[in-house]
Amino acid sequence: MTSAQRVEQLIERLPWVAVVLYPVLVGLFLFIVATTLVDLSDRRDAWSAALDILQQVQGRNPARRSSSGAPDAASAGSPFLEGPTVSVAGAALLQRLTGAVTRAGGTILSSQVDLQNLPSKPGFISVTASSEMDGPSLQPLLYDIEAGMPFLFVDQLVVQVPSGAGNANSGKMRVLISVSGQWQRAK
Numbered sequence: 001m002t003s004a005q006r007v008e009q010l011i012e013r014l015p016w017v018a019v020v021l022y023p024v025l026v027g028l029f030l031f032i033v034a035t036t037l038v039d040l041s042d043r044r045d046a047w048s049a050a051l052d053i054l055q056q057v058q059g060r061n062p063a064r065r066s067s068s069g070a071p072d073a074a075s076a077g078s079p080f081l082e083g084p085t086v087s088v089a090g091a092a093l094l095q096r097l098t099g100a101v102t103r104a105g106g107t108i109l110s111s112q113v114d115l116q117n118l119p120s121k122p123g124f125i126s127v128t129a130s131s132e133m134d135g136p137s138l139q140p141l142l143y144d145i146e147a148g149m150p151f152l153f154v155d156q157l158v159v160q161v162p163s164g165a166g167n168a169n170s171g172k173m174r175v176l177i178s179v180s181g182q183w184q185r186a187k
Contacts, residue, residue, distance in 0.1 A: 077149035081125060081183040089183040090115050090125050096152070097127050097145070097179050104141035106133030106175070126155065126180040132172040135161070145179060152181045 011018050057079055083089035090113040098108055111129040133141070138159065145152050156178035162171030 079149060079151045081150050081181045083183065086115050086125065086183060090127070093125055093127050093152075093179070093181050094129075096148075096150070096181075097129055097177075100141055100144040100148075101129065101131050101133070103144060104133060104137040106131045106137055106141065106172075109174075121180065123182050123184070124180045125183050126178060128156070128176070128178040131175050131177070133175060135173055138173075138175065141175075141177075145177075150181050152179050154178070155180050 081089040081093055083092050094111055094113055098111070101108055109130045109132060111127060114126040114128070142154065142157075145154060154177060156176070158176040160174040160176075162173060
């Protein structure tokens with residue numbers, strides 16, 4: 001007796017098994033199809049997002065625009081420091097850091113640009129700046145530096161809060177920040 005004959009005998013003896021088994025199998029099939037379609041959609045979305053980021057980093061895709069039509073702050077511009085020479089790129093990095101500190105409500109006390117290529121970080125330019133700002137302004141400053149373009153990295157951050165008998169928030173704190181970015185020669 002073959003398995004097909006056994007199944008036929010079972011259905012002849014218990015016809016309700018076929019009635020119950022059929023909708024269960026159809027439901028299982030529909031569930032498998034639906035989960036497969038959702039998985040394929042998620043994979044396509046992830047692939048598309050990765051491709052957009054790759055094109056943006058390679059400079060092939062212009063900056064995305066927000067719903068208001070203005071370029072997003074996080075995606076506008078080149079990911080590398082721009083300038084025909086390392087000196088011009090260093091000046092652009094210093095200008096970017098000074099602008100970020102000013103937007104955060106702070107003032108630059110002194111700054112230093114390091115144009116030498118260190119063996120541990122070839123192609124990177126570093127700027128160290130000493131500034132004064134209010135305590136709540138530090139988080140927006142760090143966000144502005146790390147979220148905008150070009151890609152900048154905070155190498156060192158030293159914060160000195162004012163000391164005194166009064167309220168610690170009454171004076172401005174001193175911030176020493178070292179920021180670096182990668183410069184690529186123009187092709």
